[in-house]
Amino acid sequence: xxxxxxxxxxxxxxxxxxxxxxxxxxxxxxxxxxxxxxxxxxxxxxxxxxxxxxxxxxxxxxxxxxxxxxxxxxxxxxxxxxxxxxxxxxxxxxxxxxxxxxxxxxxxxxxxxxxxxxxxxxxxxxxxxxxxxxxxxxxxxxxxxxxxxxxxxxxxxxxxxxxxxxxxxxxxxxxxxxxxxxxxxxxxxxxxxxxxxxxxxxxxxxxxxxxxxxxxxxxxxxxxxxxxxxxxxxxxxxxxxxxxxxxxxxxxxxxxxxxxxxxxxxxxxxxxxxxxxxxxxxxxx
Amino acid sequence: xxxxxxxxxxxxxxxxxxxxxxxxxxxxxxxxxxxxxxxxxxxxxxxxxxxxxxxxxxxxxxxxxxxxxxxxxxxxxxxxxxxxxxxxxxxxxxxxxxxxxxxxxxxxxxxxxxxxxxxxxxxxxxxxxxxxxxxxxxxxxxxxxxxxxxxxxxxxxxxxxxxxxxxxxxxxxxxxxxxxxxxxxxxxxxxxxxxxxxxxxxxxxxxxxxxxxxxxxxxxxxxxxxxxxxxxxxxxxxxxxxxxxxxxxxxxxxxxxxxxxxxxxxxxxxxxxxxxxxxxxxxxxxxxxxxxxxxxxxxxxxxxxxxxxxxxxxxxxxxxxxxxxxxxx
Numbered sequence: 001x002x003x004x005x006x007x008x009x010x011x012x013x014x015x016x017x018x019x020x021x022x023x024x025x026x027x028x029x030x031x032x033x034x035x036x037x038x039x040x041x042x043x044x045x046x047x048x049x050x051x052x053x054x055x056x057x058x059x060x061x062x063x064x065x066x067x068x069x070x071x072x073x074x075x076x077x078x079x080x081x082x083x084x085x086x087x088x089x090x091x092x093x094x095x096x097x098x099x100x101x102x103x104x105x106x107x108x109x110x111x112x113x114x115x116x117x118x119x120x121x122x123x124x125x126x127x128x129x130x131x132x133x134x135x136x137x138x139x140x141x142x143x144x145x146x147x148x149x150x151x152x153x154x155x156x157x158x159x160x161x162x163x164x165x166x167x168x169x170x171x172x173x174x175x176x177x178x179x180x181x182x183x184x185x186x187x188x189x190x191x192x193x194x195x196x197x198x199x200x201x202x203x204x205x206x207x208x209x210x211x212x213x214x215x216x217x218x219x220x221x222x223x224x225x226x227x228x229x230x231x232x233x234x235x236x237x238x239x240x241x242x243x244x245x246x247x248x249x250x251x252x253x254x255x256x257x258x259x260x261x262x263x264x265x266x267x268x269x270x271x272x273x274x275x276x277x278x279x280x281x282x283x284x285x
Numbered sequence: 286x287x288x289x290x291x292x293x294x295x296x297x298x299x300x301x302x303x304x305x306x307x308x309x310x311x312x313x314x315x316x317x318x319x320x321x322x323x324x325x326x327x328x329x330x331x332x333x334x335x336x337x338x339x340x341x342x343x344x345x346x347x348x349x350x351x352x353x354x355x356x357x358x359x360x361x362x363x364x365x366x367x368x369x370x371x372x373x374x375x376x377x378x379x380x381x382x383x384x385x386x387x388x389x390x391x392x393x394x395x396x397x398x399x400x401x402x403x404x405x406x407x408x409x410x411x412x413x414x415x416x417x418x419x420x421x422x423x424x425x426x427x428x429x430x431x432x433x434x435x436x437x438x439x440x441x442x443x444x445x446x447x448x449x450x451x452x453x454x455x456x457x458x459x460x461x462x463x464x465x466x467x468x469x470x471x472x473x474x475x476x477x478x479x480x481x482x483x484x485x486x487x488x489x490x491x492x493x494x495x496x497x498x499x500x501x502x503x504x505x506x507x508x509x510x511x512x513x514x515x516x517x518x519x520x521x522x523x524x525x526x527x528x529x530x531x532x533x534x535x536x537x538x539x540x541x542x543x544x545x546x547x548x549x550x551x552x553x554x555x556x557x558x559x560x561x562x563x564x565x566x567x568x569x570x571x572x573x574x575x576x577x578x579x580x581x582x583x584x585x586x587x588x589x590x591x592x593x594x595x596x597x598x599x600x601x602x603x604x605x606x607x608x609x610x611x612x613x614x
Contacts, residue, residue, distance in 0.1 A: 125303030128567040128574075130529025133547070137563065140551035141311055213426065220428050221533055225548070240431055251438045258431035265426035 016278035023274020026267040033264055037083040044077035049232045057250050066256055069239075070246050075253065078234035079260055085235035086264065089150055089219030089228070090212040096154025097215075098208050101161025106192050106200070108162070109169030119162070127159045135218060139227040146235075149228040153215045164207050168200040175199070206276045213268030220261050236261045289582060293575050302354070304567045308560050309350050340366070353560060363557030365550075372561045375546060380565075382452065383542035386531050389458065390465030391524045398470040399516065402477025407504055409482060418478070421471035429530065433464035433537045450539040461538045465531065469523045476519045480512040487511075514584055521577030525570040 017023050036043060045065075052072035060067045066075040108119035129137075138152035172178065173196065181191050220237030222228035229235035231242065236257040243254035337343050341352065356363060362372040405417040437460060441449040448457045484490065485508055493507045532544030543562060550558030 121299065122303070125300050125307060128300055128304055128571045129307075129563060130526050130566065130570055132526065132529035133532065133544075133563065133566060134529070136529075136532060136548070137311060137551060137559070141314060217426070217428055221430060224428075224430050225533060225536060237428070240428070240434065244434060247434060247438055248442055251435075254431065254434055254438075258428060258435070261428050261431065262423065262426050266422060269422055269426055 013275070013278050017274055020274040020277060022270045023278075026270040026274070029263065029267040030271065033083055033087060033267070036080055037087045040080050040084055044074075044080040046074040046077040048078050048081040048234045049073065050077075057246060057253075067250075067252070069242065069253055070250075075239075075256060078239060079236070079256055082234040082236045082239060082257065082260070085146055085223075085229045085233065086216050086219060086237075086261065088146065089153060089235075090216035090264070090268070093150045093153035093215045093219070094157065094208055094211040096151065097157035097211065098161050098204065100154075100158045102165050102197065102201070102204065104158070104162040105165025106169050106197055109166035109200075110173055110188075110192055110196055112170075112173075116166070119166075123159045123162060131156045132218060132221070135222060136225070136227060139222055144227045144230055146229045146233075149219055149222050152222070152227075153218055156218070157211055157215065160211070161204065161207060164203055165200065168203045169196055172196055172200040202279055205279065206272050209268055209275055210272035213265040213272070216261060216268070217265050286583070290579055293578060297571055297575065300571055301564070301568060305354055305357075305560075305564055306350060308563050309346065309353065312556050312559060313346065357561075357564070362561040365558050366555045367549075367553050367558075372557050375558075376543065376561065376565060379541055379543050379546050382540050383528070383531050383535070383544060385458065386461055386465060386534060386540060386542060387524065387527050389462040390527055390531075391469065391520065393462050394466040394469035394473055394523065395520060397466070398473025399477050399513070401470070401474040402516075403481055403504065403509070405474065405478045406481035406485065407500075414478075417474065421474045424471040425468050425475075427467065429464050429467055430533050430537055432467050433460065433534060436460050436463065437537075450537075452538070452540050457538075461534050461540060464534050464537070465527055469527065472523060473516060473519060477512065477516050480515050481508060484508045484512040514581065517580060517584075518577060521574055524573050528566050528570055 017027075050073060052068070054072065055064075055068055056070055056072040058064055058068040058072070064074050064076065066079070069075055069078070104119055104123075108116045126134075135149075135152045135156040138155060139149050142148035142151060178191060178195055181195050186195075219228055220235070220240070223235045223237030224241045226241070229238050231238060239257040240254050243250070243257070247254055341349065344352075353363070360373065362376065364371055365375065368375070401417055401421065405414045408414045408417075437449055440447045440460065447460055448454065451457055452461070481504075485504075490503060490508055493503045498507075529544075531542060532548060534540070535542040535545045536548065543566065547559060547562040547566075549555070550562060
């Protein structure tokens with residue numbers, strides 16, 4: 001019974017989402033990007049680290065569709081492999097942030113009173129440090145690598161998720177079915193996990209989708225200043241930073257990775273907008 | 286109203302104490318020994334140990350925290366381990382660069398974002414609205430450092446209109462501020478648009494229209510005042526987050542600002558610099574949010590009453606002198 005109801009809810013959202021062409025296109029773009037990331041070794045014409053100094057900074061040709069960089073590496077292949085790192089940064093950091101945020105937000109929102117006060121004051125302190133500065137500090141302290149950049153970004157986005165979850169939980173907490181659950185002596189943990197979280201998670205979906213986009217963006221920025229993915233592994237931000245040295249002569253080298261970042265972030269934002277309208281059609285302007 | 290402001294200012298104290306603890310905790314987690322870094326790999330174990338003792342690195346967590354905090358209250362932010370210069374002097378020198386960047390970036394984005402938002406809202410369901418919204422979405426999705434590189438390439442290298450880096454002349458500020466403003470314009474425009482649409486649907490707008498007022502009067506005199514309130518809130522957040530975002534702009538345009546200083550501090554494990562730098566930025570951020578909240582309360586009595594009630598329960602009981610010192614820091 002329960003499963004069926006869940007499915008129909010999903011179908012309802014999908015039905016709403018389908019009406020928004022931009023959102024559907026964005027969803028397709030994101031799926032394609034994930035596929036590119038998974039099948040990168042099959043799709044890339046060359047290896048990402050294969051150097052050919054004799055053919056450095058080549059313009060686009062049949063062999064190298066987007067040309068080569070200053071070490072003679074194929075730019076298209078590097079972009080394809082770069083999808084892996086960039087998407088990982090976006091998806092895994094949001095996963096960390098969302099899980100912690102959901103836990104903190106549900107506890108804070110459900111128990112209220114001093115628990116809530118304590119959590120919110122701690123979040124205030126945490127949020128008093130601008131998010132990007134916090135990520136930079138964490139990434140620098142943990143040491144530059146993909147894993148540490150993901151941890152830094154994940155910890156940076158916790159407050160946003162926690163606050164939204166808390167607000168959502170506070171409205172769900174007052175519903176009759178929670179009271180019903182309490183009246184049949186349902187344990188607090190069970191109420192939170194089985195009844196509160198599934199019903200309060202709706203607004204989080206939009207935040208998660210957009211969070212992936214903003215983490216890809218911040219991740220690229222971290223890599224750009226040398227605190228994210230380390231060379232020779234390609235990441236879009238790292239590629240922009242590498243292309244900087246030849247910006248004067250070959251500006252297109254920096255152009256491609258930037259466009260990749262832009263497309264993926266744009267897709268996340270458009271999908272997020274679409275989902276928001278689909279989840280709550282009243283908000284639609 | 287005064288009571289409200291005082292309470293909010295008092296609430297800053299626990300926040301700032303929390304931040305100082307958090308920063309110290311972060312530093313404690315850092316691998317790498319600053320004493321070892323200062324002396325180089327050739328130093329003996331005894332020399333490193335001696336320096337650690339001298340710098341007070343061997344003391345307990347709260348001892349170091351107390352030393353840091355009591356120093357801050359006396360205006361002593363420590364001395365940089367690398368340059369041996371007082372952190373405060375260096376900060377004061379660099380502070381104005383960051384401030385100019387952030388203020389002009391924000392002003393720039395407000396001046397463009399609000400009119401774009403109003404324009405989009407008043408042309409709802411036309412291609413103009415769609416174009417404005419789509420363009421602003423693209424702007425939010427663009428990495429600002431990438432945009433900065435592109436405008437440097439175009440205006441600095443190709444056309445040679447503006448200097449590529451450095452801020453010796455006022456023309457040098459144009460591109461950094463534009464790079465800062467890019468995403469923020471879009472953010473403000475989107476917020477402005479949705480608030481405006483919300484307000485334009487209200488009954489009092491219909492009343493104003495039915496009185497025969499021109500569209501211009503309705504939008505600018507009746508709707509704007511109400512629609513701009515949430516936008517002020519966003520601007521406060523924008524201002525704060527650009528304090529963090531200024532770091533990258535400073536690096537690209539070689540502006541000797543706070544962000545760059547903290548960056549160098551992080552790379553060198555220069556603890557006094559990291560501690561004080563983050564504390565100062567966080568204080569600034571908290572003060573800005575406070576100012577925004579106060580403005581917010583001034584323009585909207587509903588919020589004021591709500592906050593006053595909430596703060597009655599939470600108000601800290603610290604004496605005011607302390608709070609002033611923190612604010613001065």
